[in-house]
């Protein structure tokens with residue numbers, strides 16, 4: 001598929017053998033190659049298309065891999081992967097046992113740092129640069145490429161602040177396309193958007209104030225301009241900053257015009273850019289929409305309700321509330337720590353704050369969760385999206401640690417609704433006002449219920465439920481993994497032997513229900529889509545031990561290893577929590 005020039009580029013060395021004039025053709029071919037593959041195999045599109053020229057220029061000008069190139073987030077690194085020896089296996093991108101969708105150290109020597117979560121590139125590249133200096137290799141270049149949304153995160157500023165007092169050979173390249181997944185937000189965006197190509201912001205250049213040599217803004221699709229800037233900056237000692245203006249989705253009209261949709265568009269027609277219908281999608285809503293639409297309903301009748309998202313209005317569906325109540329719904333940018341403490345501040349003033357964060361990104365705000373929310377027992381409502389295995393994004397994005405990292409926090413309620421209606425009802429219950437903070441956990445994608453917009457029912461906090469009686473063994477499922485358990489039970493030869501309970505809450509546990517289970521069953525299996533170590537199953541185990549129940553307890557969940565990418569179904573199977581694997585386990589125990 002790779003055409004004339006690209007098919008002979010198996011490493012940056014091959015690229016460097018070409019004349020500069022050939023690079024335009026390489027850019028054309030690289031764009032076509034990315035579009036071709038992503039159109040059928042899916043993945044992140046717009047970001048990689050936007051940095052095609054920059055990617056080629058970096059590998060052409062610098063001596064990678066000796067010079068160290070660090071991509072921020074890494075969703076824009078497809079061109080980098082293709083030029084660094086992975087062209088022929090690029091169609092395995094984000095698939096089980098295939099390439100990771102992000103740079104990864106054990107995948108290639110050119111991937112200098114594993115990424116996926118944003119805003120780490122400056123700290124990582126600075127760390128490398130300081131180490132190089134200590135190793136007597138000060139001439140080595142260390143290059144962080146970071147987007148306009150990612151640089152607005154606190155962590156990126158911490159890196160800039162430190163770099164400014166070093167004399168190391170650090171390049172920060174700002175790829176400014178004025179958008180993250182959703183439009184960029186905040187005062188920094190306003191500052192950056194005043195910069196026009198060729199017109200350096202003269203007054204109060206905040207980057208220069210941080211002791212960086214600032215260059216730009218230049219057109220990031222113009223090879224000549226990029227090389228000229230590289231040559232000039234190479235003469236500068238110490239940290240330097242190059243500001244590029246690019247267009248996300250460059251080269252595919254639809255992607256340029258609908259940048260939010262084409263961030264990760266799913267399958268599309270590679271020539272027209274038209275999105276293709278998704279196969280096998282049922283009619284039940286996405287869990288994120290159950291959250292987003294329910295929140296709008298609740299916000300209509302209660303003006304104390306506030307919504308907060310750190311940079312994921314579309315992904316979390318907070319966008320519905322942002323559209324209806326722009327004064328009460330906030331996208332704070334990639335700033336999970338700020339989002340949590342902002343929510344805490346609002347809660348001190350009696351606001352009912354729904355703070356929605358992907359499980360994996362909430363890891364960033366762990367201290368804020370403990371110190372600013374739980375310790376003061378502020379009743380913030382955390383809506384934890386993308387809990388469990390998320391599929392193709394892989395190890396950096398699975399939401400599998402939350403139950404373990406939340407369970408040990410005093411004061412925090414942890415709700416694990418097992419379907420759309422339960423999610424809706426716990427959102428309603430939380431909106432009535434709780435005395436504690438609460439974490440409500442739900443997965444990526446859709447469940448099975450279509451008729452979900454029922455009248456609200458108040459939920460009793462800390463209550464689980466019996467879903468099915470059985471004579472020999474009990475299964476306790478945690479959250480929406482319930483559907484895998486139900487499917488497993490349907491396949492059993494003797495389903496009447498197996499009882500099924502829904503834990504409902506990981507904290508507080510439904511002790512009454514657990515006592516009933518342990519008094520009745522000699523074997524109990526817990527199933528969750530989170531890590532076993534420290535997870536809900538271990539909470540059940542600890543309860544049994546504390547109360548001297550002697551039933552045998554088997555915990556199913558994510559084993560003590562990082563799970564890579566694949567479809568959610570494949571990964572559940574590998575982890576032993578698919579319907580089939582659960583069924584096998586039950587049959588084994590029963591026999």
Ligand SMILES: Cc1ncc(C[n+]2csc(CCOP(=O)(O)OP(=O)(O)O)c2C)c(N)n1
Nearest residue numbers: 047116117118147148149150179180181311
């Ligand atoms: C800590 C963290 N929060 C949120 C995200 C989700 N996320 C991935 S890419 C992205 C937007 C990045 O925008 P920008 O840095 O401008 O890069 P662009 O996509 O425009 O190239 C966001 C919010 C993330 N990866 N990491």
Ligand SMILES: CC(=O)[C@@H](O)[C@H](O)COP(=O)(O)O
Nearest residue numbers: 073075116264315386393444
């Ligand atoms: C790169 C990144 O972090 C996001 O683009 C992420 O892939 C979004 O995930 P969802 O598709 O689950 O919203």
Ligand SMILES: [Mg+2]
Nearest residue numbers: 147148179180
């Ligand atoms: Mg951007």
